[in-house]
Amino acid sequence: MPETLLERIEHDILTGTGSRIVSCRFLARSISIERLPNATLTAVPRCSHWVQIERAELFHAEVARFLGQEKNT
Known part of the structure; x- marks a missing residue:
């Protein structure tokens, strides 16, 4: 993949x-x-490879943050 494309990936x-x-x-x-x-x-922390299962609440919060949908409380 060309470097210019790699620079555009948000992940x-x-x-x-x-x-x-x-x-x-x-x-x-x-x-x-x-x-x-x-x-x-x-x-x-306190988690192995499956964050989405082992720490589901944190996982969902991080995904929402990444997508720009975090809740303002």
């Missing part, structure tokens, strides 16, 4: 700090500012 990655499938360290190195400058990595 949130949520993973648990206890994931044995993909480590936070690996993801942090993979999502470098040079490769994906608009990507963010959120490491969720």
Whole structure:
């Protein structure tokens, strides 16, 4: 993929700090500012790989935030 297209990708990655499938360290190195400058990595404590199941409320809040639909309370 051309670099100019990579720069336009906005992407949130949520993973648990206890994931044995993909480590936070690996993801942090993979999502470098040079490769994906608009990507963010959120490491969720007390969770393994399935954030959407293990921490569903937090997952839904992060997805809503990313989509610009967070609730103003």
